[in-house]
Amino acid sequence: MRRKYLPALLALALAAGTTAPAQASAPPYPSTIQLPNGFQPEGVATGPGPFAYFSSMADGSIYRTDLRTGRGAIFSRGPGTPSLGMQIDRSGRLFVAGGTGGDARVIDIRTGRQLASYRLTTGPAFVNDIALTQGAAWITDSTNPVLYKLPLRRNRLPAAATRIPLTGDITYGEGFNANGITPTPDGKALLIVQSNSGRLFRTDLSGVTHQVNLHGDSLPEGDGLLLRGRTLYAVQNRLNTVAVLHLNSSGTEARVVRRVTDPRFDVPATMAPFGNRLYLPNARFNTTPTPDTPYTAVAIPRP
Template identity: 30%
Template sequence: MRRTVQRRTAVGFTALLALFLPIALPAVASASSSDDVIVLDGATSAEGIAAGEGATFYAGDLNTGDIYRGDIHDSEAKRFINVPDGRMAVGMKADVDNDLLFVAGGATGKAYVYSTETRKTVAEFTLTTKAMQFINDVTLTEDGAWFTNSASPELYFVPVGDCGELGDSDDVETLKVSGRAAKPLKEGEFGFNGIASAEDGDTLIVAHTAQQALYAVDPETGKSDRIDGPDLEFIDGILVKGHTVWAVQNMVNQISRLELSRDLSSFKVEDVIKSKHFNIPTTVAKFGDTLAAVNAKFGKQATQYDVVLVPAWD
């Protein structure tokens, strides 16, 4: 039964992704072993990564939804949470203080929250029931978790209490985004992708893949303003620390480090981070001066999925 569910989920995502990719890609072998590569042992796919406590990271198997846990000093990450059938794992963030892992559920239209202490499912939220949906990424603020939908100009907010208390799907709030970011998508385009909070949660920074852009979104009103700067081709996951943004550009195998202006109205590219081990990286986590990026290998025939370590600064 699990194999059937996985195949149906994978086919649905692959069909959506095929519309997004401009060309078919040839098959390639898996990445070779290296001190800079951490293998997700047994993973059938990959997409999201989150920093945990210390050197710990969590990564997800996109197709099955299973969660892997590893250490950036080790060569392998092991399956940590074997989730129920029919789930997916896309972007994710760890709430270290409350031992919680928030995971975007992709084509399921859901979000999942797991305990990193007991490995149990703490909550499952239905964010949307629209026919076309892809819950892509998540960011945490002091008040809760925000999720993106790559098929619709909406953000979803799940409130979280001071001690990690969670409600149910009735507590989910939908924020309709306005402005240029809400421009209708063409068939097969990915809209909102990565998301991060800035200014202590007063502003949300959202990556828009089809528009190759970053937007500042007001979490109260949904008003969006494009952040002026060069086009960011194939922008995917983003990480924001202060006024620095690391923008993962999946199909061009690079991470651009950007510097935001004080008022978040513009950015400039400080440097571009590359690695011979990048194989369509999608999301990134930061550990001091080290970035950990997960290789998704979309459109390729891979037998191994992995995390690549690179310097955060040029």
């Protein structure tokens, strides 16, 4: 972690009032991380340094964990509406999708202070996931066939988001539609998974979608996406599975080369990398949430 972040982060960890239990004898870099009871985790982002940030569907709070010990604390109190997908940019800004709140916000990871908040829509919405490119943050909505774009010119946050309709091959139906999002390997477009159909789409920056050729395969219950080179990882949440796909450079074709699971999975929603691991929060969508419901995040070797 950069030295300029460390004092503020340590002070936040000491001052925060909500922590998850951690055993004193826990091994370094534990592979199971206890999150606060009732937290309802959904999103995760990692870095800089050995830290992970988990978002809460319950009240939108952000929980920060030291991956070396598994210990953590509430880093930023939520607005009372959900927080879902997250990404951290090189300037230490955490972009957070607001789910049914219909909004997005940006948090300084050095201080936990909110830098900006964006009202994306006033009607029913499920603002779900975020991808960062060199020029913008792109946000999906699982209820409305649009992308929300936050232009990031000269590293400055915009005054408002731009609404870009999704056209072409994608059609919205009942249930969750556009969900996870990530750039294509060549950086010229975006990849979006549609949860209810299991289809993957290449979306150009004007919103025109084309279905990716998966050679007869599909990604039902597709949720978070992660791109590394030309390898795409796709969480299939209720299937307790991570699909591993090999893409061509433009993202027009992909093949599922393997699927992995873990007995600790309990409807993981998405993933973030650290070292040779993937960290996945167990959203437990099949479990009725209560204030006492336990939640965990688990780490698996990166397939």
